Amino acid sequence: CSAEVQPQFARAVAMLHSFWYDEAGRRFREVAEGDPRCAIAWWGVAMSHWQPLWEPRGPNPEAFHKGLAAIQKARELGGSRLERNFIAALEKFYANADTIDHRDRVLAYEKAMEALHATHPEDTEARVFYALSLLASATSLPPDKTYQRQRKAGELLIPVFRGQPNHPGAAHYIIHAYD
Numbered sequence: 001c002s003a004e005v006q007p008q009f010a011r012a013v014a015m016l017h018s019f020w021y022d023e024a025g026r027r028f029r030e031v032a033e034g035d036p037r038c039a040i041a042w043w044g045v046a047m048s049h050w051q052p053l054w055e056p057r058g059p060n061p062e063a064f065h066k067g068l069a070a071i072q073k074a075r076e077l078g079g080s081r082l083e084r085n086f087i088a089a090l091e092k093f094y095a096n097a098d099t100i101d102h103r104d105r106v107l108a109y110e111k112a113m114e115a116l117h118a119t120h121p122e123d124t125e126a127r128v129f130y131a132l133s134l135l136a137s138a139t140s141l142p143p144d145k146t147y148q149r150q151r152k153a154g155e156l157l158i159p160v161f162r163g164q165p166n167h168p169g170a171a172h173y174i175i176h177a178y179d
Contacts, residue, residue, distance in 0.1 A: 001038035005031045012044055013125070017169030024048045039077035043087045045070035050093060052136030053176060058102040068094045082123065085116045089133075106140040109133055117156075124160055128169045131156040135176055153177040 001009055012027035025048030032041035049067030050059050059067060071094045074087045089112035093105050100108075113126075113133035120126045131153040138149040154177035161170040 001031065001040065002035040005034040005038060005041075008034065009038070009041060009044070012041075014168040016044065016047055017128070017167075017172055019051070019054070019172075021048045021051055037077060039074045039079035039087060040083040042070045042074035042077065043083070043090055046074065046090055046094065050090075052106070052132070053139055056139040058106075058140075064094070064097065068097075082120055082126075085119065086126075086129070089113050089116050103140050106133075106137050110137045124164065124167065127156050127160060128167070128173065131173055131177070132169070135173060150177045 008027060009031045012024050012031060015021075015024035015027060025045050028041045028044030028048060032038055032045070035041070046067040049063040049070065058064065071087065071091050075091060078084060079087065089109060092108040092112045095105070097105065110133040113130040117123075117126045117130040134149040134153040134156075138144065138147075138153075154174055157170050157174045157177065160167055161174060164170060
């Protein structure tokens with residue numbers, strides 16, 4: 001996205017990591033208005049409509065349809081290779097809701113985020129959002145007494161926290177991984 005909207009985009013991502021979904025969505029839409037070619041801003045809008053740790057059964061129908069429209073707009077705009085990977089991963093959650101149940105779409109998103117992280121291991125946000133996808137799966141599936149997904153999320157996040165203690169998602173998601 002343009003240099004003018006990048007600070008606002010970073011702030012919106014921080015709000016997303018802080019579960020301030022409504023404000024994050026508003027800010028992502030402002031980024032899209034400021035740079036109409038910024039595909040990843042629409043990914044952010046779609047992310048703001050899915051609150052995976054708050055709503056383990058998924059967004060309500062209105063929020064879901066808004067998120068679906070946003071991710072479709074993001075896909076149409078394209079973006080960089082990394083941005084297209086983030087968009088394609090989230091599209092796994094929003095796609096085919098009429099034929100694929102919520103649990104399977106959450107698992108498809110987790111697998112896509114795993115692949116994104118494997119493709120971009122140096123990208124902090126790929127790592128953090130992959131960890132969040134693991135936590136989303138853990139809350140959407142029947143309880144797993146081994147806490148495999150939560151432990152893996154914590155293992156992904158601890159190096160981020162050590163290297164970037166002020167990262168807005170690292171400490172927050174570590175807490176959720178181990179609570």
